[in-house]
Amino acid sequence: MDVCLGLLGCGTVGSGVIELTRRRREKIFELTGLRPKITKVLVRNLQKPRQVALADERLTADPEDILGDADIRVVIETIGGIEPARTLILRALAAGKHVVTANKDLIAAHGPEILEAAERHGVDVWYEAAVGGAIPLIRPLKECLTANEITDIKGIINGTTNYILSKMTATGAGFAEALAEAQALGYAEADPSSDVDGLDAARKLAILASIAFHAKVRLEDIRVTGIRHITAADVAYADELGMVIKLLAVGADRDGLLSLRVGPALVPKDHPLAHVNGSYNALLMRGDAAGDLMFFGRGAGSMPTASAVVGDVIEVLRNLKLGVTGQAALLCRPDKRVLPDGFDPVRYYMRLSVDDRPGVLARIAAAFGDAEVSMESVLQKRAYEGRAEIVILTHEVPYGQVERVAAALRSLAAVHEVHCVMPVEPAADGGVT
Ligand SMILES: NC(=O)c1ccc[n+]([C@@H]2O[C@H](COP(=O)([O-])OP(=O)(O)OC[C@H]3O[C@@H](n4cnc5c(N)ncnc54)[C@H](OP(=O)(O)O)[C@@H]3O)[C@@H](O)[C@H]2O)c1
Structure with missing residues (x-):
């Protein structure tokens, strides 16, 4: 049986999602008993050339073609940003459609509103791709590790700054030179502020810490420092001290008190995070039962991100087949407090x-x-x-x-x-x- 999907956005991630859904159609049928079929794709500009040839998928510039189509059971959002993504997702949920999104900005800023709307309407929202691209982080925290109290999460979750700092370390280049190269190679946006000022990593930390620590972590709870002020001299002194500079996102929970920060840090060269270079991401977690875990992989890119999005779609289809959608239980302890100055002295x-x-x-x-x-x-x-x-x-x-x-x-x-x-x-x- 075919299940119709509506795709919002057909850029880097959206085109990867179309490609991977086609490639895995029969495997998904074997896994779930349902065949996914993207029937409509919302874009802004119908004339723009696409990175993927569109066959069954019909392009539209009218969201109603997806939101008002009763055959579409699942909406995949790859537009990005807050609006119109937020309104379109809320309307999809209200129409009884399940939602898969890659949108970290939206989940970090409006996650509770969206998850509550999903619960109210008895449908699911999945967002594995919002943090760490291809790396499974959210599902392991929500499912495999739920027997643990997670006490620490620490990692490199922004590929752009990691590319810039890796370049500065490898070549002795200054920040401006490394940024210009990252922009030329497409690793950094024309306006790189969200990445280099640490906000992108902070949004992802807010999502991860909310799930790991069962808290409502807001962006303003996180102490954020970017990397613009890091010079070739700092990189050289770090090297002399046996360290490298990395932009780290760090969260800790000590008996309900949370410490959350994003910023550049000196990392000893024998630390596992010191070897995470270029556009790769990695996250370390510590659970009281599991001990230490490390997750590593590609944090962005068309197919790596599509891997996480389509993985979520498969989960929705599996649950549809089993009739167990709309049962996501959210555990959020209201008594968790954030300490602005942190508490682990370093x-x-x-x-x-x-x-x-x-x-x-x-x-x-x-x-x-x-x-x-x-x-x-x-x-x-x-x-x-x-x-x-x-x-x-x-x-x-x-x-x-x-x-x-x-x-x-x-x-x-x-x-x-x-x-x-x-x-x-x-x-x-x-x-x-
Ligand atoms: N790129 C990555 O590696 C990556 C990794 C992880 C997560 N993500 C997340 O994935 C999402 C998508 O990122 P992306 O890199 O694929 O973005 P992108 O390449 O800029 O694609 C955005 C798509 O959305 C469409 N769009 C934008 N505004 C629209 C509007 N108002 N109405 C209808 N369509 C609209 C665009 O249409 P047109 O093509 O007609 O302009 C385009 O097809 C973001 O939330 C991002 O944070 C991206």
């Missing part, structure tokens, strides 16, 4: 430029002493035009205290700039932390 890296004259180091040391932050090591680096560059590693300290010391340093006349403050990941003990 070491920090700081790079300052200061006056190159006697007594300056003593003043810096005093500022650290006043903020009760102790220094593990101080390296005086290049001196030029009467200024010296100083790299400091602190002992383990909570984030709030590092902020205080950075503010105190900025107020010293001898300190010209505090260029960079980054956490240093603990050495891997074979596991997550």
Whole structure:
């Protein structure tokens, strides 16, 4: 028996979904007893050339052709952004259609509204592709790992920044040069802000942490720092210290108190995340029963993302066949609290430029002493035009205290700039932390 699907959007992901659905049609029939058939595809511009030849699938620019078609049981959303995706999904759910979406922006900002609408209308919403492209993350958290209390998630979940930082590490290029190359190769958008300012990773962390910790995590709960201020000098000092710089998304749950951050961090070269390069993504998780787990793979791209979307479609078809759709149970504990400053103290890296004259180091040391932050090591680096560059590693300290010391340093006349403050990941003990 055929099941009609409506596809919203036919760009990078949508065309991969058409291609993979065709390729796996008979296998899906063997698995589910149902044959998926994409009958209508919504686009903005009917004249635009498509990356995939359209046969059965009829292009339309009118959403009613999909939302008002009673034969269409499943709607796949690959438009992206908030509107019109949100309205179209809510209308599909209200019309009793199951929804599969790859839209992280939407799920991060309006996930609860969409999931509640699905529950109300007795239909399902699946969104595996929203985080980590091809890498299974959401279903493992929602299904395979539910016997655990997940205490930590930590990973590289933005391919663009990982490509840029990997390039800077491999070639010594500066941020602007590496970004320009990423844009030329199609790894970064013309407006790269969402990626390089850490927001894309923060949206994905909000989705993952909500599921892993059974909490309603909002974007504003996450402390976010991007990578624009990372220079070739920081990358070189990290290398000297036996580390690489990575944009990490880190979430932890300690007895109901959550700590959530996205930002660049120094990662020891023998840490599993140090070897995740280019456009790859990886996520480490720790469960109280499972122990440490690592997920690795392609975080974006037409077919990798289609792999997750079509996997979700197959799940919908299987449930349709078994008559068990609309039963997704959401567990959300309202008592979880977010600590803005985090609670797991870590070491920090700081790079300052200061006056190159006697007594300056003593003043810096005093500022650290006043903020009760102790220094593990101080390296005086290049001196030029009467200024010296100083790299400091602190002992383990909570984030709030590092902020205080950075503010105190900025107020010293001898300190010209505090260029960079980054956490240093603990050495891997074979596991997550
Ligand atoms: N690209 C990836 O590797 C990747 C990975 C994971 C998740 N995702 C997510 O997947 C989604 C799609 O990404 P994408 O890269 O495939 O985007 P894309 O290439 O820009 O494609 C978007 C598609 O949506 C259509 N569209 C846009 N606005 C529309 C509107 N108002 N009405 C009707 N159609 C509209 C466009 O139509 P036209 O073609 O006519 O312009 C286009 O076909 C996003 O949520 C993204 O975050 C993408």
